[in-house]
Amino acid sequence: MSSPNTAGSADFRGPLNVTRAAIAVLDAQNTVVGWSSDAETLLGWAPREIIGRPLDTFLSLPATAEPDGTGAAARTDGTRRSDARLAVHRDGHRIQVATATCPLTGSGTGAQVIAVAELRVMRQWESRLAMLQGLATQSPIGLAIYGTDLRLTWSNSAYEREIGRPLEEYLGKRADELYATGRFVTKGYPETLDAVMHHVLDTGEPILDLHFRGEQPSDPGKDHLWSCSYYRLTDEDGNVLGICEDAFDITDRYEAQRRLDLLVKAGRSVGGALDVVRTAEEIAEVAVPDFADSATVDLVEAVLDGELPAAGGAPKASLVRIASRPAAGEERGGPGRARWAGGRPAAVVHPPGTPQHRVLASGGLALDGDTLAVPLRAGGSLFGLITFVRADRAVAFDNGEVALADELAARAAVSIDNARRFTRERTAALTLQQQLLPRHVPRHSAVDVAHRYLPTDDVTGVGGDWFDVVPLSGTRVGLVVGDVVGHGLHAAATMGRLRTTFSALAQLDLAPDELLKRLDDLVGQSGEDAESPDGAPEAAALSRDDVATGATCLYAVYDPVSRRCVMARAGHLPPVMVDPDGRVGHIELPAGPPLGLGGLPFESAEFELPVGSLLALFTDGLVESRDHDIEHGIRRLGRVLSDRTASLEDLCDRAVADLRARGATADDTALLLVRTRELEAGRIAEWEFPAEPATVGRARELAAEQVAEWGFEELSFSVQLIVSELVTNVIKHAGGPLRLRLIRDRRLLCEVADTGHTSPHLRHSAADDEGGRGLFIVAQLVQRWGTRYTESGKTIWTEQPLPSNE
Numbered sequence: 001m002s003s004p005n006t007a008g009s010a011d012f013r014g015p016l017n018v019t020r021a022a023i024a025v026l027d028a029q030n031t032v033v034g035w036s037s038d039a040e041t042l043l044g045w046a047p048r049e050i051i052g053r054p055l056d057t058f059l060s061l062p063a064t065a066e067p068d069g070t071g072a073a074a075r076t077d078g079t080r081r082s083d084a085r086l087a088v089h090r091d092g093h094r095i096q097v098a099t100a101t102c103p104l105t106g107s108g109t110g111a112q113v114i115a116v117a118e119l120r121v122m123r124q125w126e127s128r129l130a131m132l133q134g135l136a137t138q139s140p141i142g143l144a145i146y147g148t149d150l151r152l153t154w155s156n157s158a159y160e161r162e163i164g165r166p167l168e169e170y171l172g173k174r175a176d177e178l179y180a181t182g183r184f185v186t187k188g189y190p191e192t193l194d195a196v197m198h199h200v201l202d203t204g205e206p207i208l209d210l211h212f213r214g215e216q217p218s219d220p221g222k223d224h225l226w227s228c229s230y231y232r233l234t235d236e237d238g239n240v241l242g243i244c245e246d247a248f249d250i251t252d253r254y255e256a257q258r259r260l261d262l263l264v265k266a267g268r269s270v271g272g273a274l275d276v277v278r279t280a281e282e283i284a285e286v287a288v289p290d291f292a293d294s295a296t297v298d299l300v301e302a303v304l305d306g307e308l309p310a311a312g313g314a315p316k317a318s319l320v321r322i323a324s325r326p327a328a329g330e331e332r333g334g335p336g337r338a339r340w341a342g343g344r345p346a347a348v349v350h351p352p353g354t355p356q357h358r359v360l361a362s363g364g365l366a367l368d369g370d371t372l373a374v375p376l377r378a379g380g381s382l383f384g385l386i387t388f389v390r391a392d393r394a395v396a397f398d399n400g401e402v403a404l405a406d407e408l409a410a411r412a413a414v415s416i417d418n419a420r421r422f423t424r425e426r427t428a429a430l431t432l433q434q435q436l437l438p439r440h441v442p443r444h445s446a447v448d449v450a451h452r453y454l455p456t457d458d459v460t461g462v463g464g465d466w467f468d469v470v471p472l473s474g475t476r477v478g479l480v481v482g483d484v485v486g487h488g489l490h491a492a493a494t495m496g497r498l499r500t501t502f503s504a505l506a507q508l509d510l511a512p513d514e515l516l517k518r519l520d521d522l523v524g525q526s527g528e529d530a531e532s533p534d535g536a537p538e539a540a541a542l543s544r545d546d547v548a549t550g551a552t553c554l555y556a557v558y559d560p561v562s563r564r565c566v567m568a569r570a571g572h573l574p575p576v577m578v579d580p581d582g583r584v585g586h587i588e589l590p591a592g593p594p595l596g597l598g599g600l601p602f603e604s605a606e607f608e609l610p611v612g613s614l615l616a617l618f619t620d621g622l623v624e625s626r627d628h629d630i631e632h633g634i635r636r637l638g639r640v641l642s643d644r645t646a647s648l649e650d651l652c653d654r655a656v657a658d659l660r661a662r663g664a665t666a667d668d669t670a671l672l673l674v675r676t677r678e679l680e681a682g683r684i685a686e687w688e689f690p691a692e693p694a695t696v697g698r699a700r701e702l703a704a705e706q707v708a709e710w711g712f713e714e715l716s717f718s719v720q721l722i723v724s725e726l727v728t729n730v731i732k733h734a735g736g737p738l739r740l741r742l743i744r745d746r747r748l749l750c751e752v753a754d755t756g757h758t759s760p761h762l763r764h765s766a767a768d769d770e771g772g773r774g775l776f777i778v779a780q781l782v783q784r785w786g787t788r789y790t791e792s793g794k795t796i797w798t799e800q801p802l803p804s805n806e
Contacts, residue, residue, distance in 0.1 A: 015117035015125050016100045022116040027109045030055040034110060042116065044090030059099070059116065060086045087116060098122040140248070142226075145233065147242040150174055150197050162249075164218030175245070182214020185225075196230060197243050206231035212247070224251045259404045262290055266408055271415025274422040276304055277322055283386065283412040284325035291404070292372075292388035297323040298348050298356070299376070299384035303416065306424030309381050319360075319384060320345035359385050365406060372397050374409040378417040386412065429489045430455055436496035441469045445745050446477040446560040447674040450648035452656055454669040456487070456621070463668035464491035464551065465619045466499050470506045473788050473797045475560055475679055475745050478506045481617040481672055482553040483572065485594075498522070498551060498595075509788040512555040512568035513602040516592065520570065523551055523596035550596040554617055560679045561743070563611065568604040570595045573620060573630070576638050580612040584638035611678040614651075616641055621667035622659050633659055641673075648673045683744045689727070691736025691754070699727045699740050703750070710744050714803060718781045719750060725774040726752040726796050729760050734793075747783065748800045755793040 015021060022042040025034025031054055035047040043058050050057065087097045096119040104110045135143060135156060142159040146152055151172045160167055163178060170178060175193035183191045189210055190196050200207055208229040216224045226247040233241040270282040280297040287295040300309040301318045322345055350356035355366035355373040363382060365374045370390045376383040386409050390396060397405070433455070441449050449469055456463060464484025472478050480502055484495045501522055505515050552572040558565045567575075567587065571594030577585045590603035609615075616637060623633025640655045652673055660669065685706045689695040703723045704716045723740065730738045734756030743749040760775050779785060782798040789795075 015121045016098065016115045018115065020117070021100075024050075024055075024114050024116070025104075025110045026055055026112050026114060028111040032057075034113075039116065042095070042118070043087060049090070055114075058088050059097075059114075060088075084119065096120070142245075142247040142249075144175075144245045144247075145242055146175065146197060146245065148201065148240055150194060150201075150243070152178075153242065159247075162216055162218060162247075178217060179212075179214045182212055184210050184228075185213050186210045197245075200230045200232055200243055201240065204232050211250075216249075224249055225254045226250065255400060258290075259400065262286065262404065263407060263411075265290075266411055270412055271418060274419050276306075276416055276419045276423060279412065279415045279419045280322040283408065283415075284323040287386075287388060287408065288325040291401070291408075293391050294389045295323075295325045296321060296387045297376075297384065297412075298350075298387070299416070300382075301345075301347075303383050303420050304345075304423075306420050306422075306427055308420075309383060319348050319350070321348045322384075356385055356387060365402065365409075367397060367402060370396050372402065372405055374405050376409055376413040376416060378410075378413040381417075383413060383416055383420075385409075425489070429492050432489065433492040433495070436492065436499060437466055438468055442471070444469065444471060444477050445475050445677065445679060446558055447479075447676055448648055450652045450673045452652045452669070452671045454621075454656060454660060456668045463487050463621070464495035465621060465668045465670040466495045467617065467670045467672045468499055468502065469672070469674075470503055472506065472557065473509055473786060473799075474749065474751060474795070475743055477558055477560075479556045479558065479615070479617060479672065479674055480506075480553065481572070481619060481670055482551055483619040483621075483670070484551040494523075494551070498553075502553075502555075507786070509786070511604060512557060512566055513604040515555055516553060516568050516570045516595070516602040519551075519553060520593075520595045520598060520602070524598045550594045552594050556615070556617070558609070558674075558676060560677055561684060563608050563676070563678055564606060565609050565615075565676075566604050566606045568592060568602050570602060573618065573623070573634075575618075576616040576634060576641060577609075578614040578616075578638070578641045578644075580610050580644070582642045582644045584642050586634075609676045611676060613676045614641060614648075615674045615676070616655075617672040617674075619668070619670045621669035622655070622671055624667070625659075648675060679743070679745070684741065685743075686739065686741040688737050688739045691731050691734070691738055693731060695731065695738070696724055696727050700724050703740065703742060706742050707748070712748065712803060715748060715800060718800065719748070722750050722778050722781060722798055723752070725778050726750070726798075728774070729796070730754040730756070733758060733760070744802075746802070748802055749797060750800070751795050751797040753790075753793060753795040757789065757794055759787040759794060760796065 020038065022039035023034070023036035024032055024039055027033050031052060032050050033052075035045070035050050040046055045058060085097055085099055087095045089095060097116050098119050099117075100115045102113045102115075104112055135141070137157050139156065140158055142156065142162050144152055144155040144159050151174055152170060153172075155163075155167055163170055175197065179193065182193070184193075184196065186209075189207065190199065193212075196207060196210065199205075206229065210228045210230075212226045212228050213223055215222065227250050228245060228247045230243055230245055233244055235241055266283065266286045269286055271279050273279065273282075276299070280299065284295040284297055298319045299322050301320045302309055304320070304322075350360065355368045355371050358366040359373045359375050360382070363375055363377065365372065367373075372388045372390075374386050374388070376385055386405075388397070388405055437453055438451075441451060447469075451467055451469075453465065453467070464486060465482070466484075467481045468478075470478035470480070482495070482498060482502075484491045484498065486494075498519060501519060502515070505518050510518070550571075552570055554567070554569040554572040554575065556565055556567040556575070567589055569589050570592045574587050574589045577587050579585065587605075587607070589605050592602045593600040618637070620630060623637055624630045625633060636659055637655055640658050641651055643651065643654075646654070652671060655671060656669070685702075687699065687702055689699055700720045700723050703719050707713070707716050707719050719742075727738065727740065730736070730752060734754040736754065739751075739753040741749075741751040741753070743751070778798065782800050785796070785798040787794055787796055
């Protein structure tokens, strides 16, 4: 059995209607003289069983019976109603019923007609009537009925309030006449009211929840949005009577959703770049045209450099125009940065009395007609302001939109403050890193050098890439490139410690593998120091975050005299080599573990380089990218470096331009290019002597002759004294044979090599000591001196500055 609330059972005929009710005809003595089929259905009595019997056979009298026994008082139409009576079914069960009576006149036996219906059905019908009354008079939904000619025939009270006139004044109007400027905005449907209604009339298919935008007749000048539904009306026989429209004003809901969408869009679009200027441009782009016709962002100039505004606030500071999004029809060449002069934004001054000046003076927002100025404030500091303008819109900013602007500005201010803090930290890290890296590389006789360092443009900040070129004894040169794991200040600081340690260890003339072992110990010790002394896991984890967990390094030593190069690496990429003919090769080196792992050895490889060979030492930030692997990047680098006609500086620029062409990378980059040279034979003099006393005089004599031949007679005495002392020490404390070598470079180098492994030490002799003053005297005559150990022994070396005419 179908529910009486379903669409198919909706019947608004009253239950006491003669076409539906159970009907009995009574004579003057309340005896049944007539009985309908519906009465038989409801009460179960057949006509032959009930006719001639009294009324109380099936129906009790009401509690308030009239003297005539017929129930309640008569109505104006002559009928009588009694809503609470009990009827007795033929099988004996009782039914609550409602009744209505009507007297009959004439000469027949019938005196009155009584209609009987179930009380439950009667109550449902009355509820439906009450519902219809409520829709007509109290519902906020606008209801209107249009005839088949699409002219209005009826509307409820909500529709009247919407039109702003009594129903009698707009009866017979077409919907397109009442809303002449409105249009449907739901995609896939006709735009006009007439077209939608015609479609419903023609097809009989209802159309639900179409969004219609237009001016409300009672509220001109402001667009409203309605949710509209249309369905065809037919009578009991299926004849089309017209069309019903219900419309609900969803303007407030739409505006709330639009504002929420704008905030969501701002949350997704603003602040991701951690750049002050880009953040200002993003908030202007979000606001125009969805919220305003134009928007400008003015900031305190110090914010661009990562600084907080002065304590006096923005009114006393210099404001600059960071971003400007023009209104429709104006120039849209891009935000304000495109119009900067000299790479800096233009200063802007807001005269007294303007909304912007009031914002700067009070710290609160200011609304003046179509202009809304909102402060950018975060953490108690006023960074600047945003100005929204609605010059091309009829409706200015309402209270909800002012609140929305305030929320947008608050979010923008937090993003700008985050970008400012990032700028400050990044600037500090870059400054630290630039101070720790070599500011310039001095000229060397061993190699020609060019280098580049590029910090990452990514939000991860600066990294720990580094390089260095260290002059060593005997005109040799040490070349190093390294990469510290991680980013930020800690990585830069760790890089500085590694570079400083490397420079100190390199001066000891350690072999590359031995030097890497010392660096490995340093990085490993840093990890141990990070452990919490009290064993607390939280403190240990925090400490470990403050140090880099590892690093890679490549160290090479090149000797321009022998043209031999010794290399070792700790988890770093091997160098790329280009021979003098432009052929690209790769040097095979033992890999070695990254620094900091500990427990594994490092190995060196030695080879001879032709004069003019090109070595490229680099970090993985140069050759690794999101769109290709390291091997591909190394091949591209080799192709760039194969041009033998280009200078080292040009090759550096080309390599960076080709491999970092797409700009931002997630890692910084260090590139060191060296082209090997050879020291001419005429600048080197070398002799070998036995370890015997007569050697001292012979060595002193040969050294003096060579210095004179080179034109440095004024150095003859000091050179003889140095050679005499160093050779004497070998004869007394080491063993032969010994070798003496003089090298004329940017300084005069004197080297004495022997097969021993003990090194002389500088000391201060007492007044009564017979010896021990020779090395002290030598140290006063030279600029630098030291000891270099080899597999076959050691070499004591000195350096003297050449006369100024050299």
